Amino acid sequence: MRRVLCYGDSNTFGTGPMATLADDPIHPKNIRWAGVMSDSLGAKWDVVVEGLPGRTTVFDDPVEGEYRNGLRPFQAILESHRPIDVLIICLGTNDTKQRFGVNSQDIALGVARLINEAKKLDVVDHVLIICPPPVRERGDLAGIFSGAEARCEGLPEQMERFATENEAAFLDAGALIKVDPLDGVHWSADSHEILGQAVAAKVRTLFS
Numbered sequence: 001m002r003r004v005l006c007y008g009d010s011n012t013f014g015t016g017p018m019a020t021l022a023d024d025p026i027h028p029k030n031i032r033w034a035g036v037m038s039d040s041l042g043a044k045w046d047v048v049v050e051g052l053p054g055r056t057t058v059f060d061d062p063v064e065g066e067y068r069n070g071l072r073p074f075q076a077i078l079e080s081h082r083p084i085d086v087l088i089i090c091l092g093t094n095d096t097k098q099r100f101g102v103n104s105q106d107i108a109l110g111v112a113r114l115i116n117e118a119k120k121l122d123v124v125d126h127v128l129i130i131c132p133p134p135v136r137e138r139g140d141l142a143g144i145f146s147g148a149e150a151r152c153e154g155l156p157e158q159m160e161r162f163a164t165e166n167e168a169a170f171l172d173a174g175a176l177i178k179v180d181p182l183d184g185v186h187w188s189a190d191s192h193e194i195l196g197q198a199v200a201a202k203v204r205t206l207f208s
Contacts, residue, residue, distance in 0.1 A: 003046045004203060005081050005124075006034045007070070007114075008090035011132065011187050012051030017180035020140045031189050036196025041203065048081050056094045057110025063099060070110075074117055082123035086203055089114055090130040090173070092155060093185060096148035103151060108158035115166040126206045129163040130199065131156045133174035138184030145185065171202050 006012055014032040016025035029035045038047035054061060054068040061068040070091055078084065091114075095107040111129055118124045134152035135145050156172045163170040176198055177191035187195070 001044055001046050002085040002207075003048065003081065003083065004037075004041070004086045004088060005048045005050060005078070005084045006037075006088045006090065007074070007077070008051045008088075008130075009055040009094055010051065010053035010185075011093065012049060012090055013053050014051065015053055015186050017182035017186045017188065018140065019182060027189060027192060031192055033187075033192045033196040033199060036193055037200040037203070040197055040200035050077055054094055055091060056100070057091045057107060058113050059095060059100050059102070059110070061094075061099070068094070070114065071117065074114060075121060078118060078121055078123050082121075084124045086126045086128060086206060087118055087124045088128045088130060088199065088203075090132060092159070093132045093135060096135050096151045097144055098146045098148070099144075104153060104155040104158045107151075107155060108162045111159055112162040112166055115163070115168050119166075127163075127166075127168035128171065128199075128202060128206070129159055129168050130171045130173050130195075131159040133176075133178050133187075136179055136181070136184035138179075139182055141183045141185050169202065169206060171199065173198075 014027040016027050034049045054064045055070045058071040060066040092107045115127055135148040160170045177194050180188045
């Protein structure tokens with residue numbers, strides 16, 4: 001059996017579009033992109049999901065907590081699930097929050113840091129980087145993500161560049177799906193379905 005570890009944020013966890021900050025909508029497991037991918041890949045694949053709402057690539061969050069930093073638990077999580085045939089990293093959305101003030105290249109370099117940390121442990125065979133669709137400043141999350149639309153510019157190109165340089169596969173989710181207009185950050189059930197099928201197809205190519 002081959003194991004896939006999905007390392008991401010709220011869209012990997014399954015958070016649905018939020019009407020207000022107080023909302024906590026969660027898509028059922030079989031609706032989330034990782035669940036769709038798992039169903040598509042079949043019983044010979046073990047899909048492990050490590051999604052944390054608010055997770056960044058490598059940045060401590062002064063508002064929501066340092067544990068949102070994707071680098072902090074990364075090695076422990078990889079060791080906990082080894083051996084890993086495919087590590088899928090789908091991060092970058094939360095890095096575009098106004099509080100971090102970073103650009104698309106910095107975000108992509110954060111992903112590159114995670115790739116290299118995984119390489120050091122030597123417990124992962126393949127890495128697949130998914131660039132999330134660009135954020136839109138909408139609804140109750142607009143203030144938190146103020147300026148995010150500008151910070152998302154060039155992110156797919158930067159992520160693909162550093163994925164390629166670090167021998168990782170790449171998928172641009174923004175070429176397939178868009179954020180839900182309700183909050184400009186999270187994905188609809190239809191988008192999860194589309195992405196899950198696309199990721200499953202991409203994973204298969206790694207072993208063809």
